[in-house]
Amino acid sequence: MSRFQVVSGKGGTGKTTVAAALALALATEGKRTLLVEVEGRQGIAQLFETEALPYEERKIAVSSGGGEVFALAIDAERALLDYLQMFYKLGSAGRALKKLGAIDFATTVAPGVRDVLLTGKACEAVRRKTKQGTFAYDYVVMDAPPTGRITRFLNVNDEVAGLAKFGPIHNQAQAVMRVLKSPETAVHMVTLLEEMPVQETADGVAELRAADLPVGKVIVNMVRPHLLDEEAVRSAAGDRRTDIAKALTTAGVSGAAKLVTPLLEQAADHAQRVELEREQRAALSGLDLPAYELPLLSEGVDLAGLYQLAKELRKQGNGS
Amino acid sequence: MTLDASAALEIDPLIDDPATRIIVCCGAGGVGKTTTAAALGVRAAERGRKVVVLTIDPARRLAQSMGIDSLDNTPRRVKGVEGEGELHAMMLDMKRTFDEIVEAHADAERARSILENPFYQSLSAGFAGTQEYMAMEKLGQLRARGEWDLIVVDTPPSRSALDFLDAPKRLGSFLDGKFIKVLVAPAKMGGRAGMKFLNVGMSMMTGTLGKLLGGQLLRDVQTFVAAMDTMFGGFRTRADATYRLLQAPGTAFLVVAAPERDALREAAYFVERLAAEEMPLAGLVLNRVHGSGAARLSAERALAAAENLDEGRIVDQRHGKAGVRDAAAASPESPPVAHTDAVDHTDAIDHTTEQLTSGLLRLHAERMQVLARERRTRDRFTALHPEVAVAQVPALPGDVHDLAGLRAIGDRLATGGPAPAGAS
Structure with a gap:
């Protein structure tokens, strides 16, 4: 089972819900999973009925059997400042860059930097080890951008590595790409049994395959009896x-x-x-591709519904 | 403006009014924004207006339904539209749009050096914000051409639903900002003595940036920025002009949503943001609303009756009303979730009337549960925003493939659906 699980899908198919249920399903028997979001929508907080997530890893749920789910809303600007601090000890220069608008430039206007930072932070969590030498998280689940953008989002490091032909950004981009293109990663597509989402799923899978990114499963959501x-x-x-x-x-x-x-x-x-x-x-x-099916919850998705979906995923093979 | 919780959004007066020049459809992904924009375009054209629909990223079938699977960034006349009006449709090609701006605002040599710059090529190929900016740019261009009396715009499926409002300003403020000057400095400054004290800071800064980005990328960025320098004023001016155009009286925003919690939460967010930006909101289009012609039969009673029928053999044998009542009394404890084994029933070729009727009743119960959920979600929205007029669009069982399908959606948009079930 890949340790980095990326969940994409057309808008409106329930990506965030499926990502959260997957994180819960994988957190069995003492396992730790990290659920990350990258679009600043605070969808995880809304789903778990907690207040807005800060830029820190925070425990949001305990799964049956004692597993734990942590959550993190990755913020590109904070990730960049962290990164500068971590690698270059740029305390004051970082602040100066911010004052100049360079940070804003890097995270909003500059091509790809934002995406590099988001995927980079997630990959850092995937690779992170504890002092004992074990992985800090058994699984990292990402509520990723929608199907139409997912390949570009994940593949942006390749592009950046091409733009910056050497230097630390080049190296960082390549390191991220190694994780993303390895069997450590699986990109899942959430869809509904409707024409447009299915068409987009097919297109998205073809794009991922063309970019050599590892496609995981198709998860058919909201299946009605x-x-x-x-x-x-x-x-x-x-x-x-x-x-x-x-x-x-x-x-x-x-x-x-x-x-x-x-x-x-x-x-x-x-x-x-x-x-x-x-x-x-x-x-x-x-x-x-292997497919999972999740039922439509007639009462809408609340916390109880989320656990029910997690159980369903576990039954179909995930987290076992 | 009325405080009536269910103020109706009248589509036809909106699209018929010659003063309405721009309609912007916005909302979360997957709620039928593009379909709504296309359906509005068809309807307005068939009611006599000269319309252009600017779509951002239509699903293939939808684009084909308007005959625009060839995307070349220019409006094409849609054939098959009835009546006096005209419908044109186009799909935004953001790289092409960006290239055109460069070509229009720089001399040939400078334009070429920009277009060939690797940094520009990445920027224009669609990283964060470019699509939003280019959509607004295109809108400004279409408006300036003055060939259409109504422009219907679909907004990009942004990471944040509001990016399209922010992008022009953000790009503008970046291009005017200090950072640009720092980047351009080494290329432009030469030996200006008065700038000396700044120079030290800047070389430190560019040194740091060079270390981070790699020298070659920094040089690409610097060349790009230097080449773009003369165009910056134009960018800022146009971004401001488009922003003002959106606030002008001829513009109407439609927030599109589906009766689901997330979509309506996003819609509420949108409504608040548009108000804060003083953008004119016409109302909310609520797509895919379910109704029922048998709404007076509640989900609970339908399920109870279905269970009576499932136990029908016993009831029949008893020939007694007592049997019916017993079964009905037992039913409320059973879960309202449809039984999965019902699928097996349908496999049998020979359906008894009881099985069929039970199936019809369970189906109805499911429909009524959907109705109740949609109603709750919608009521939550109207309670928060009673001032927003709502147009409900009844759900179609299938997908839209052609002009006739878009026309049907347009009809539903304008006439609204049957009153949500449960209302008596």
Whole structure:
């Protein structure tokens, strides 16, 4: 199992939720996982119902079996100042750079520096060792940018290494790239069983593969149960309307006659969706990647729901 | 402005009003922003306006539905639009847009040296902020051409939903800033005596930067900045102009969301930010809202009835109402989650009426649960922002593939959905 798990996916597919559930699932039996976010949205804090995360690693959850989940919201500016301090002891020069607007330049305008800092910090956590020589975290899970940007985000170090042909930035970029392109890393794609997210997943996987980045699993999120198939709906819509009305009445539903049409309409929508989902499943299986499925939580995702999703992931093989 | 919690956003008066010149669709990723922009474009054009839709990163099928899978950064007429109006659509090519700015504002030789600079090539190929800046730049250009009476803009899927507002200012302040002067200094300063004391500090600074970036990258940056120097004023002016254009009365912002917690939280954030920036908000478009024609049957009662039917054989044999009542009484303890074994039922070719009806009822219960959740999420938003008008767009069962699909979305946008179920 790769120690650096990157979770991407189209916007709206539940990346943050899946990343958090994965971090929980991996934190079993005394294992420590670090969940990092890189887009400054404080999505983790909202999910775990805690206050905004500061720029420090903080324990946010205990998993069943005694594992621990830590969280970190990586901030590019702080990461850069840290980095300057750590490697160059640039205490006052760092402040001067900040005053000049150089830090702002580096973290917002300069090509790629921001992404380098974000991936660099995450990779540092992956490689970090304790005094005893064991890894500080068993797993690092990243709530990463969406599918459309993930390859560029992860691959930016390659580009930077090309731009800065030597010097410390070059070396740093190459070190990060070594982690990202190794089996230590797995990039997962979260999708829904809908056309656009599946299409984006396919495109994203192709891009990752072209860049030699290790693709992990497809995680199909918010899967709804199939209650009726098309055939059932067809037969119901035919000559059985009266029977259905009767059955409704028998079951204790009042005013059954008026309900048959809207109920059948809903069933037709459902059948159409089942059919679309079948097509999308087929498209996903064409990617030749292992897939996990997570159910739609009808009450929305709260803390309890998160643990439920983690359990589901564990059952399907993660964290075991 | 009204305090009525469910003030309706009227789309047609907005797009018909000749004073409306720009509509900006913004919101979190994955809520149907681009689709909304395209549907608005189709509807406005078919109601007689001359419209251009600027999309940022459309899904392939959506782009094809408007016939713009060839992306070359210029508006193309969309065929198949009915009526007097016209619809043009384009997809932003940010590198091309950036190149055009350079070409327009520098002489040929200087332009070439910028375009060939490795630092420029990375910057323009789309790192943080470039896409947002270029989207605003393009908007300014389209407006200046004066060929369209309505421009509909889709905003980039930013890391932060607000980047597109910040990017022009940020780039502007950077380009005006001291840091640029430090970078340019070694290339420009020569031996100006008055600058001597600064010079010491700067050579220390560039020394540090050189150490960090590697000398060659620093030189690339310096060459780039020196070459861009004459254009900086223009950048700043245009960024300011676009920003003012967004605040002007002819602009309307639509915040797009889906009835989900995260999307609406982002929408609320947007509403507050737009107010703080004095940007004119027209309202909230709530996509993919579910409804039900059988809303008077609650999820609980539907599930109870389904369970009665599942135990139907027993009920039938008893022929008694007592049996029905027993089953109904037992049902509230059962979980509201759909049974997974229901899938197995559907595999049987021969569905009994009871099985079918039970399936219909469970499906309805699921729908009602979705409705209730969406309603709660939406109510939370309207409680926080009662002043924001809302247009609800009923969910389609499938995806949009063509102009007809966009037209259908436009209809739903304008007419709103059936009242959210549960309202009686």
